[in-house]
Amino acid sequence: MNLKKLIQGLDIVSCEGETNREITSIHYDSRKCQKNSMFIAINGFNTDGHEYISEAIENGATTILYKNEVNKKQSHITYIKVKNSRLAMATLSNRFYDYPSKKMKLIGITGTNGKTTISFLLGEIFKQWGVKLGIIGTLGNYLGETLYKGTHTTPESVDLQQILHQINEEHIPYTVMEVSSHSLELNRVEDTNFDIGIFTNLSQDHLDFHKNFQNYFQAKAKLFHMTDKANIINGDDIYGEKLISLSKGREIPVYSYGIKNNCDFVAKNIKIDNKGAFFTVNIENNSEGFYINIPGIFSIYNALAAIVLAYTEGIPLEITRKALSNLPGVPGRFEMLDTNTPYGIIIDYAHTPAGLENILKTIREFSKGNVIVVFGCGGDRDKGKRPIMGEVAGLYADFMIITSDNPRNEEPLSIIKDIVPGIKKTGKPYKIIEDRKSAIKSALAIGKKDDIILIAGKGHERYQIIQNEIIPFDEKKIINQLLGEGEVDAKDD
Numbered sequence: 001m002n003l004k005k006l007i008q009g010l011d012i013v014s015c016e017g018e019t020n021r022e023i024t025s026i027h028y029d030s031r032k033c034q035k036n037s038m039f040i041a042i043n044g045f046n047t048d049g050h051e052y053i054s055e056a057i058e059n060g061a062t063t064i065l066y067k068n069e070v071n072k073k074q075s076h077i078t079y080i081k082v083k084n085s086r087l088a089m090a091t092l093s094n095r096f097y098d099y100p101s102k103k104m105k106l107i108g109i110t111g112t113n114g115k116t117t118i119s120f121l122l123g124e125i126f127k128q129w130g131v132k133l134g135i136i137g138t139l140g141n142y143l144g145e146t147l148y149k150g151t152h153t154t155p156e157s158v159d160l161q162q163i164l165h166q167i168n169e170e171h172i173p174y175t176v177m178e179v180s181s182h183s184l185e186l187n188r189v190e191d192t193n194f195d196i197g198i199f200t201n202l203s204q205d206h207l208d209f210h211k212n213f214q215n216y217f218q219a220k221a222k223l224f225h226m227t228d229k230a231n232i233i234n235g236d237d238i239y240g241e242k243l244i245s246l247s248k249g250r251e252i253p254v255y256s257y258g259i260k261n262n263c264d265f266v267a268k269n270i271k272i273d274n275k276g277a278f279f280t281v282n283i284e285n286n287s288e289g290f291y292i293n294i295p296g297i298f299s300i301y302n303a304l305a306a307i308v309l310a311y312t313e314g315i316p317l318e319i320t321r322k323a324l325s326n327l328p329g330v331p332g333r334f335e336m337l338d339t340n341t342p343y344g345i346i347i348d349y350a351h352t353p354a355g356l357e358n359i360l361k362t363i364r365e366f367s368k369g370n371v372i373v374v375f376g377c378g379g380d381r382d383k384g385k386r387p388i389m390g391e392v393a394g395l396y397a398d399f400m401i402i403t404s405d406n407p408r409n410e411e412p413l414s415i416i417k418d419i420v421p422g423i424k425k426t427g428k429p430y431k432i433i434e435d436r437k438s439a440i441k442s443a444l445a446i447g448k449k450d451d452i453i454l455i456a457g458k459g460h461e462r463y464q465i466i467q468n469e470i471i472p473f474d475e476k477k478i479i480n481q482l483l484g485e486g487e488v489d490a491k492d493d
């Protein structure tokens with residue numbers, strides 16, 4: 001694309017050098033720059049992109065978009081100074097790929113827990129409907145049936161617009177994407193045209209980044225001002241209620257869902273067993289029955305969000321009903337392993353106090369024996385959630401093994417030390433085993449008939465992040481190996 005055209009109307013502080021040149025790609029990482037590309041220098045939290053400008057040029061960048069001062073400018077390079085390089089990157093990426101979000105129906109999901117699960121429920125509903133759906137989220141980016149692995153739940157703006165463009169190229173009419181609070185705060189989704197926004201819930205997470213709950217909520221709330229067709233909101237969540245009042249000022253419909261409050265779509269006649277949950281919803285004056293084959297009250301909330309979206313899109317209720325009752329399972333979410341053990345083993349991605357509480361409460365309801373939980377907390381992430389997770393585990397489990405999750409650059413034992421005071425409040429027995437594999441091994445050795453062992457926190461992840469290294473760590477394979485038997489259950493491998 002011609003640079004002059006690309007930067008037209010952009011809020012530019014200064015521009016030096018030739019603007020009549022072709023830009024073949026846009027990059028925020030100097031190591032990825034190609035011939036005739038644009039490098040956008042971002043002043044990050046760890047390092048400063050401005051330090052890599054010469055490397056970007058060596059790799060072929062001919063245009064540099066930047067925010068801070070740049071010394072030693074080269075005459076054959078174009079330098080464009082802006083006030084906010086992340087924001088400019090989002091605007092330029094959107095234009096570079098010719099506004100891809102405008103050419104599809106885009107559904108954004110935000111909230112602390114449930115985003116990936118709801119996107120998978122929608123994936124199954126659309127599959128049954130026979131309409132292609134792109135999915136962008138924690139598990140990667142699905143273009144129809146093809147999975148492209150990603151590094152973030154919500155990609156950086158350039159990557160996001162490139163994926164949306166690819167979705168257009170493949171003639172996929174709908175996309176559902178998880179919109180993380182980081183992405184809303186860091187302008188990754190700026191200028192993206194969302195049709196519908198879905199809100200799941202808000203509870204403690206990511207306060208390392210947002211600093212306080214109000215900022216966290218404000219970041220999430222942005223999505224509901226970016227939508228132009230409808231907002232679908234959990235009316236039982238207090239932050240959902242706030243969003244409903246905020247959305248009322250907008251000229252688009254707001255559909256609320258819930259169990260307790262006076263919502264537009266309310267689940268009633270709830271019956272939960274160890275395989276799933278049945279409930280009815282009043283739709284067009286008919287009491288419609290649904291069964292989701294994932295247990296737990298939280299599954300009903302996830303199902304409701306998907307049902308409302310499907311209903312408002314005109315998807316026949318029969319299709320939604322069939323999809324929800326035959327879900328193939330969401331990788332790493334309430335994944336009950338198929339083992340020959342006298343106890344059950346569940347792998348789940350619960351990594352927040354609310355997530356852990358929901359899953360443990362659900363297991364508690366159907367477990368005939370003891371509930372044993374193996375978990376830790378991520379390093380370099382919200383420290384405040386650690387003792388709360390300890391307390392939640394103590395309240396609902398019979399025995400806990402506290403271990404490492406992704407310690408990143410923290411000392412695993414100091415993370416564990418932050419969890420312990422919460423457990424101590426409950427007086428429940430626990431053990432500390434820093435090495436996650438040994439912790440799992442110990443749980444398998446303790447397990448007795450009818451017990452449930454929950455291995456929480458890492459879900460679909462197949463690695464551990466220790467310092468800056470990503471080390472292979474596949475919980476299913478490890479359990480398999482420890483049990484010394486054949487395949488445990490390799491359905492999503």
Ligand SMILES: CC(=O)N[C@H]1[C@@H](OP(=O)(O)OP(=O)(O)OC[C@H]2O[C@@H](n3ccc(=O)[nH]c3=O)[C@H](O)[C@@H]2O)O[C@H](CO)[C@@H](O)[C@@H]1O[C@H](C)C(=O)N[C@@H](C)C(=O)N[C@H](CCC(=O)O)C(=O)O
Pocket residue numbers: 028029030031041042043044045046047048049050052151152153154155156180181182183186209
């Ligand atoms: C807090 C956060 O989100 N940080 C993101 C941010 O990093 P940053 O601003 O600190 O960047 P930096 O590492 O200081 O580097 C500054 C710039 O120098 C560039 N650079 C760096 C080195 C080099 O050799 N050359 C070069 O050009 C980098 O590409 C970058 O553009 O911008 C980077 C580039 O896009 C992201 O990779 C990085 O995600 C980090 C790795 C991360 O872990 N993010 C997590 C917390 C996250 O975003 N999670 C949410 C999900 C959360 C949820 O559960 O809801 C997500 O959407 O994935």
Ligand SMILES: Nc1ncnc2c1ncn2[C@@H]1O[C@H](COP(=O)(O)OP(=O)(O)OP(=O)(O)O)[C@@H](O)[C@H]1O
Pocket residue numbers: 111112113114115116117118138153178200201298299301302332333334348349350351354355356358359459
């Ligand atoms: N509606 C819900 N309410 C509370 N907890 C939930 C809900 N849905 C799922 N969970 C719990 O949270 C965990 C994570 O679920 P999921 O991956 O769907 O959330 P997410 O919002 O995509 O998380 P992330 O922010 O990490 O992408 C699940 O493994 C489960 O334990």
Ligand SMILES: N[C@H](CCC[C@H](N)C(=O)O)C(=O)O
Pocket residue numbers: 153351377378379381405406457458461
């Ligand atoms: N999306 C979440 C994932 C947490 C998963 C957990 N295993 C951890 O590393 O803390 C985050 O970035 O906080």
Ligand SMILES: [Mg+2]
Pocket residue numbers: 115116117137138139153178
């Ligand atoms: Mg997710």
